Amino acid sequence: MKINILGGGPAGLYFAILMKKHDPSHEINVVERDGPNDTFGWGIVFSETTLDNFAQYDRETYAEFMNAGQMRDFVVVRHKDETIHIGGNPIMGVARLRWLQILHKRCRELGVTLRFNTNVTDVSDYLDCDLLVGADGANSLVRKAYEAFLMPSIEIRQNKFIWLGTEQSFDGLTMMFKPAEVGLFISHSYRFSETHSTFIVECPPETWLKAGFEKMSDDETCAYLANVWKEELGGRSLLSNNFVRWLNFPLIKVRQWYHTPQSGANIVLLGDTLHTAHFSIGSGTKLAMEDSIALADCFIRCDTVEAVLPEFQRVRKPVVDRFQAAAVRSLSWLEEVEKYLHLDPVPFTYRLMTRSKRVGFNRLKRADPKFADRYDAWRKAQPQHGPIPDEFLDLFQKKSFAHLATLMPDGTPHVTSVYVDYDGKYILINSARGRVKDKNMEQRRHVAIQIPDPDNTDRYLAIRGPVVEITEEGADAHLDQLARRYLDKDFYPPSMRFPGEVRCIYKIEPKHVTTWNPFG
């Protein structure tokens, strides 16, 4: 089989390696715009699980990586002049250029043809093959050329960021929050070599404008930011390599991952070309390389390219969708972080660590019991605002459907799905006169309610208690309020109501409250 790969980043190179290992008779060409010693950016990081995966697929590159990389165990958060270390988060950092060179060497050993300094301007020049792989990154030409079939979407996110380096050593994945005169700055840094750390700076657009970065030269930008972080950088400078450019993060998704025309080369996309994951969850390179693993695996299981490509999308897309969803939660949290800055360092760090919803209290406790205990002590010392624990109040802001159990006149249970609300004292249900639940609650004033988190159904609130009041007063206005939350509409649509319907609010006292978050 002849494979042309456009783009010699981690995705394209790793796919070339795995395919050549699978069948040395494949003719594989990688075409790359840059030279073998050019790169943008500084270091990249991988978690231990990702590295185990690499070990399984290619021992040689894994072994070289382990020699070149820097292992760290901590996430470090600096907020309000306090630094908190959270252990149990092992990551390995390496210079991006070093990682690419390891992949280049392995490609050459296996007989992959690498064509550097070749800027592709017309994809059709490379269609003389069985498979054309678009691995040409976030600004992909291949994706553009086939966009009518692939249906990409690109959402430009709010915050500005810039990828810099420094000789100051940041041991552990370090995030620092710095309110300056012009506004908030956030840094993401980690050590990736004996001498250097990556230092990404992120800020809201208002900060960026006020600081006047638009008119600054590269050197002025680095100097300005080094001054913002003077204390944390120990007076060291911030450095650039080919890439002093402020960007807005492009959130890329592609609906159809491949194109199989009636004749000619089949097309498939990999890595950043297909999807971007925000740097705050550090998974871009991991995802890119795991795409390559998944696609190469499909070539082992399926006989034809036409069978491989849909199989690749079937197995891989759900995994990528989950990661992207977590990355979006993470970047959205950072876009809104100013509303959490008033928090003390411990609760702030807890919110930060759990922002993507992939980590909850139990996972944090396994990773770093001491930090979890500190958070728990803080939480217990807080005045309880009502019968529902504060960390579950988010369920009343989301589109959470409650399962409401009432009793029929013959004593058998009845369950129904309802909108649910909470006024700080009572759980509020809104229904209409004459419905089964209305009759049941009028006659037997005890209910049970379960409210699962729509983002994670393992997490839920379970409540039992009496219906202390049923009132028509304010019920229509309350229904409109629920419509804003559940339907994104200003008013509950009249078409969804029965003629002459009389709405009621049912106030339930949460006498017994159970929370459940087993895997969080």
Ligand SMILES: Cc1cc2nc3c(=O)[nH]c(=O)nc-3n(C[C@H](O)[C@H](O)[C@H](O)COP(=O)(O)OP(=O)(O)OC[C@H]3O[C@@H](n4cnc5c(N)ncnc54)[C@H](O)[C@@H]3O)c2cc1C
């Ligand atoms: C600020 C920032 C920080 C990041 N931090 C991390 C991190 O800590 N950990 C992590 O895992 N990931 C990180 N990433 C993400 C990571 O860089 C990418 O997700 C990863 O490199 C994707 O690999 P790829 O092979 O799909 O694409 P790329 O690495 O972008 O490779 C695409 C290649 O295609 C080449 N190319 C493009 N157009 C053409 C053309 N027309 N002709 C020929 N060649 C072309 C490019 O030169 C490039 O070499 C970060 C990204 C940013 C922006």
